[in-house]
Amino acid sequence: DPITTPDITSNCRDLISGVNDPDNAIRTRKCCPPDIGKTVKDFVFPVEKTLRMRWPAHKGTNKQVQDYKRAIQAMRDLPDDHPHSFKSQAKIHCAYCNGGYTQVENSYPDNDIQIHNSWLFFPFHRWYLYFYERILGNLINEPEFALPFWKWDEPAGMPIPKMFLQDIHGILNPLYDVYRNCDHVLDRIVDLDYDGTDKDVSDQKQIACNLSTVYRDLIRNGGDTLSFFGGEYVAGDKPVASGAKSVGSVEAGCHTAVHAWVGAKYEPNKEDMGNFYSSGYDPLFYCHHANVDRMWKLWKDLNPSEHADPIDPDWLNASYVFYDENQDLVRVYNKDSVNLDKLKYNYIEEPEQVFPWRNARP
Numbered sequence: 184d185p186i187t188t189p190d191i192t193s194n195c196r197d198l199i200s201g202v203n204d205p206d207n208a209i210r211t212r213k214c215c216p217p218d219i220g221k222t223v224k225d226f227v228f229p230v231e232k233t234l235r236m237r238w239p240a241h242k243g244t245n246k247q248v249q250d251y252k253r254a255i256q257a258m259r260d261l262p263d264d265h266p267h268s269f270k271s272q273a274k275i276h277c278a279y280c281n282g283g284y285t286q287v288e289n290s291y292p293d294n295d296i297q298i299h300n301s302w303l304f305f306p307f308h309r310w311y312l313y314f315y316e317r318i319l320g321n322l323i324n325e326p327e328f329a330l331p332f333w334k335w336d337e338p339a340g341m342p343i344p345k346m347f348l349q350d351i352h353g354i355l356n357p358l359y360d361v362y363r364n365c366d367h368v369l370d371r372i373v374d375l376d377y378d379g380t381d382k383d384v385s386d387q388k389q390i391a392c393n394l395s396t397v398y399r400d401l402i403r404n405g406g407d408t409l410s411f412f413g414g415e416y417v418a419g420d421k422p423v424a425s426g427a428k429s430v431g432s433v434e435a436g437c438h439t440a441v442h443a444w445v446g447a448k449y450e451p452n453k454e455d456m457g458n459f460y461s462s463g464y465d466p467l468f469y470c471h472h473a474n475v476d477r478m479w480k481l482w483k484d485l486n487p488s489e490h491a492d493p494i495d496p497d498w499l500n501a502s503y504v505f506y507d508e509n510q511d512l513v514r515v516y517n518k519d520s521v522n523l524d525k526l527k528y529n530y531i532e533e534p535e536q537v538f539p540w541r542n543a544r545p
């Protein structure tokens with residue numbers, strides 16, 4: 184049977200696990216969403232005509248950047264117990280990754296839902312960003328609002344995008360987060376194969392390595408459906424350990440390396456990006472994940488005959504529950520996550536896109 188998220192408000196455990204030195208955890212370990220008396224209903228596809236076009240974060244127009252900052256600020260200004268607040272949105276990641284929910288209502292009291300390290304990884308994060316984007320758009324009344332993506336697969340996009348850094352004039356930037364590795368913030372090229380130690384290499388060399396790493400994750404290690412998505416994970420399974428062989432190629436590769444590279448190295452849990460429970464507190468998390476989500480799209484486009492979404496019913500029917508942009512509680516299924524046209528968003532690509540990693544065989 185598929186993993187089926189219970190009602191997230193009435194069936195949530197409010198003290199999560201997976202945190203080192205819990206007394207010194209920087210963020211809250213109580214991750215359940217607010218209960219505003221809603222019952223779960225089924226998701227319906229959006230009906231609007233417009234398409235939200237997600238944009239490369241290092242190349243945003245002034246309007247894109249200002250709208251984005253305004254929306255995040257509006258989110259930060261909501262009271263914490265609002266389902267759309269910055270904190271409530273951050274806690275979603277924690278609840279789904281650090282033991283907030285069990286797999287099927289009352290059936291597997293000892294089995295947590297863990298949406299990492301398996302084939303739930305891509306669809307869960309797609310839905311998470313889908314609602315996050317629509318909530319932000321509503322907050323600033325901008326129906327075409329779209330998220331930026333951290334385009335770390337293109338040389339010019341490899342450093343942390345500038346808009347996420349502290350403002351040099353000391354104005355509080357809503358996109359800034361203090362819990363980052365300070366050695367990596369200014370103009371430093373990300374290391375997509377980061378293992379905890381900075382490599383002593385030139386920018387040119389780091390760029391070349393990164394392109395090979397993208398090639399590795401999308402082409403060499405992602406040759407078939409399960410190697411790309413990650414292994415099966417169904418009701419009754421214990422959460423898959425990170426480092427297991429069945430973790431999908433992008434998840435295990437670029438995705439996790441970027442988390443570790445951004446998180447503050449000396450905090451007890453490498454907050455924020457270095458731990459599941461705290462990742463959602465860094466606005467950069469959603470920007471990184473937009474590019475991870477884009478990798479799913481690029482992978483399918485690379486080889487439409489062989490690069491296919493899973494068709495196993497246990498994948499198709501796995502479901503999660505989110506607050507949508509109207510504060511309704513909705514149940515969403517993996518099977519409804521596969522078509523971007525239906526979800527009314529896409530990614531801006533260069534005209535005649537030539538992917539620089541395409542021939543970067545390691």
Ligand code: C2O
Pocket residue numbers: 276280299308438442462472
């Ligand atoms: Cu849910 Cu990048 O982690």
